Amino acid sequence: MIRLFLFYIFCQFLLAGKNKLRLIIFVIFPSFSSVLISFSGVHILQLISSCEIDEETENVNAALEYGYDKEDLIALDFNTLTWIALKPEAIPFKRVWDTEKERNLFDQKILMQMCPEWLKTILNTGKNFLLRTEHPSLSLLQKTPSSPVSCHATGFYPKSALMFWKKDGEEIHEHVEHGEILPNNDGTFQMTVYLNISSISLDDWKRYVCVFKFLDKEEENIQLDEAEIKTNRGKEAKCVPVASCVFGLSSSLG
Template identity: 55%
Template sequence: MKTMKLVFLLFFFDVTLSVKHSLKFFFTVSSGVKHIPDFVGVALIDEVPVGRCDSIGEKAEFTQDWMKKLKEDDPQHLDWYTQESLFVHNKYNAAIDMMKNQLNQTGGVHILQRMNGCEWDDETGEINRFAQFGYDGEDFIAFDLKTLTWIAQKPEALIIKQQWDRNRPKNDYRKSFLTQRCPEFLKTYLDLGKNFLLRTDLPSVSLLQKIPSSPVRCFATGFYPDRVMMFWRKDGEELHEDVELGEILPNHDGSFQMSVDLNLSSVTPEDWRRYECVFQLSGVKDDIITKLDKAVIKTHWVPPSEFPAGPVIGGVVGLLLLLAVCITGVFIWRRRNNGVTTSGEK
């Protein structure tokens, strides 16, 4: 399984070297969830949130400073997002009620989500489009651009498919948006945010280990974009066994982090110098190589032989002395208090 996972990632990395950019719209309508908006819409460019709207504010807003320039140059652009979001809110509120009735769901928490958008390869010019719905965390129904019909991904979606297939004007509009406006928007947004979206940030890489018997983790954080490869190699050869590759995860500042673990349980200390961690970032010629070296591994583990027993023993003795003083003080206070009480009775 590990080998298959690595082969898949290698294939995926080769594909993404061509640099694909995406514009995605996520709309979420919920039922039975308290204390949060029942509708939230988010727009993302290359997985970076750039705009949002919800049922409380009922007005779309850009969340990146470089997108706010569009508000000045084209005020109607943001108004269009607001109108589209409010339309989706009203329509999908009715849709989620219909689904609940169809599935005999009288209560509980239910969530309907829509994701649509486009992906553009800036080298080949190829454009992919997509529109799909999920219900309660599972794929539900998806739009087929070639036939302008819907594909039911659950048996429960068949009735909805039949209804939506008959709405030809709406499906034509959806095709027009996905094939024309979405790519135009994406290219406009990329031009506005090129200093942010098309930047290249190298990571800081460190080796981490919990205890001596734990795998050594090679951890990279702060890199951008997320088109990377990370692996361990021995004597210049990439390792596929005793390696656990982690996922690429986002940081709060828009950069990414990733890790890859190496199990050293069968490796002798003399062989450590033969291992190294390699980080490769798309568009960057030189790899970041980190040699496996105990001296640079970060850990919170302290060997028992180095445990500061003297200070601890001294602290314990001091604590016992303090406790003895407190007990003695209480005893003396009680004797004096009893003495005062007795003399008062006499």
């Protein structure tokens, strides 16, 4: 089900005219004195309108509803083009709004005909972007032999994805820590899940697999393997003899 919400409060008030706004105030606050008292505080008048299309049947549903101070007040029934009072206070202006046939027909046309067309246009225009899938690059990282192994996925889209460790084909939670999903500069995403291997023997590493999975898609994985782990330990080890050689050369020249 695909839905488009339209927030056009000011447009609604403009098209409905001042009488509608005055009527709401009059019904909720029956007396002039109560209007003055109520206006000393802050109140919220809400309007939400939306349409949705069933992708299989292409049936269209629409909603047009007013609320006041976070409570539902009155809604339009698009089948009968009459208003449903959701609060007793809304009954008086339901009677008035039911007589506004042209206005109700206009709302029906906007939300049952034009809104679905806008939604289809938006989807067709942005389909390649909205529905695209970019698969991640998976890698295993480790800073030191005692550090957790980081399973890192980067370059994936969309953001709705899962990442976890499995042992013998079953998801595990013990000794596992999840990182946040972070954005990349190109609009894709990255995330990391950590596995503490301090209590795992080297012979058991082959039982562990890091899994990346888009919702409703097949899993992608990389097995815990010492040969797959990227680390800078090798570079650090090479720096020691080079520094020693330079120092020895300087000493001999001195």
